[in-house]
Amino acid sequence: MKTSKPISIIVAVGKNRAIGFKNELLWSLPDDMKFFKENTTGHTVIMGRNTYLSLPKGALPKRRNIVITMDKEEQFPGCIMVNSIEEAIAQADSDSENFVMGGASIYEQFFPIVQKLYYTDVEDSPEADTWFPEVKEEEWELVKATPHGIDERHRVAFTIKEFVRK
Numbered sequence: 001m002k003t004s005k006p007i008s009i010i011v012a013v014g015k016n017r018a019i020g021f022k023n024e025l026l027w028s029l030p031d032d033m034k035f036f037k038e039n040t041t042g043h044t045v046i047m048g049r050n051t052y053l054s055l056p057k058g059a060l061p062k063r064r065n066i067v068i069t070m071d072k073e074e075q076f077p078g079c080i081m082v083n084s085i086e087e088a089i090a091q092a093d094s095d096s097e098n099f100v101m102g103g104a105s106i107y108e109q110f111f112p113i114v115q116k117l118y119y120t121d122v123e124d125s126p127e128a129d130t131w132f133p134e135v136k137e138e139e140w141e142l143v144k145a146t147p148h149g150i151d152e153r154h155r156v157a158f159t160i161k162e163f164v165r166k
């Protein structure tokens with residue numbers, strides 16, 4: 001599968017490549033959430049059914065929400081429902097960045113075709129049941145890295161990294 005559409009992945013990943021546990025996120029990182037919101041607002045976000053169900057208030061406001069499921073009947077409020085990765089790509093914008101926002105199964109399927117990663121590298125290795133693929137140095141160029149330390153609102157340190165495919 002290939003696409004010329006601008007589709008990126010946005011994710012927060014532990015040192016052990018952990019991304020989730022029991023259909024929840026592993027960390028509460030307000031400044032990373034702020035980065036997520038600033039980047040994705042006004043754009044299309046693409047997610048799997050489980051990730052949609054993990055959202056506290058359903059569809060993300062001020063964004064086109066595409067939800068991928070095999071279920072042909074399911075309708076989530078405010079979402080464009082699709083039944084395959086190909087259909088998600090067909091629904092994605094051609095002239096504005098689209099953000100794949102999880103979860104594990106959706107990241108895995110999009111990972112080979114996206115050109116950009118917004119990868120929050122979290123200094124933690126928690127227990128998890130979902131993981132992100134390995135980002136290999138020979139395949140991805142680090143173009144930006146913004147470190148963030150521990151403070152009263154962030155119990156772990158992290159670095160927001162941006163990679164482009166080599």
Ligand SMILES: NC(=O)c1ccc[n+]([C@@H]2O[C@H](COP(=O)([O-])OP(=O)(O)OC[C@H]3O[C@@H](n4cnc5c(N)ncnc54)[C@H](OP(=O)(O)O)[C@@H]3O)[C@@H](O)[C@H]2O)c1
Nearest residue numbers: 012020023024025048049050051069070102103104105106
């Ligand atoms: N750290 C992060 O940045 C981050 C971000 C997002 C999510 N997460 C975490 O990731 C975990 C969820 O990941 P997950 O892998 O369980 O769920 P997911 O990828 O969100 O959703 C999986 C579901 O998507 C649908 N799906 C996947 N591939 C499909 C395809 N090719 N065609 C049609 N439907 C398809 C299926 O839905 P149906 O079963 O309905 O067919 C499948 O059960 C949670 O713990 C969440 O908190 C972490």
